[in-house]
Amino acid sequence: MACGTLVVLDIHTLQVVYEDYSVLTLSVPYVPGFLAFREAPVLLELLEKMKAGANLSYPLLHHVDGLTLSGVRQLLKAKKDCAEDFITLTGCSGRIWGVAMRSTDGCLKPIFISIGDRISLDTAIKIVKMTCKYRVPESIRQADIRSREYLRKHQGKIYK
Known part of the structure; x- marks a missing residue:
């Protein structure tokens, strides 16, 4: 069910x-x-x-174009003192697949944001930031x- x-x-x-x-x-x-x-x-x-x-x-990232969940978490951990709360997800091919955003300080469980139907990546990021009161939109x-x-x-x- x-x-x-x-x-x-x-x-x-x-x-x-x-x-x-x-x-x-x-x-x-x-x-x-x-x-x-x-x-x-x-x-x-x-x-x-x-x-x-x-x-x-329900975005999930298992392995896309060289990007893995563990790799993304490592990148977020490395940027924990950075003012920017997201990292751009650029694959081995050079294609930008979206971003992984840290919704709360110290959170290594990212929210994945990608381009949707008739919405740019920048707009999608703004909407997610505007709607995250807690860890998820x-x-x-x-x-x-x-x-x-x-x-x-x-x-x-x-x-x-």
Whole structure:
């Protein structure tokens, strides 16, 4: 079973202005590094539902173009006294894949930010910085909190 949660926040107040949930039985097995095959269908369903009826954005880095999670953490550790809170993720090919951002002082568990659909890397970085009250962007934190609460409230109905 999986519970997908879509949360949209007001960028200025960080208050939730839209939320929706979808619970489904997964048919694709878990394969490390291929989570999108399991997660994308439920998220696409929620996005389509929102676009159709609302009036109104899980990054993992295993090994990409010479970049590894342990390598990124080492780079962040080396820059711990630097005023800049992120490092540019440039692969062996010279391509910039995004940035790894330290959301809180001393945190070596980075947030990965990449270019999205119709958004530049600079804009994506600004949005993440604006929405990080805690270790993760507030939209992700709220989606996690609300999906757990939704599952607690509906546990008997979902698993029958």
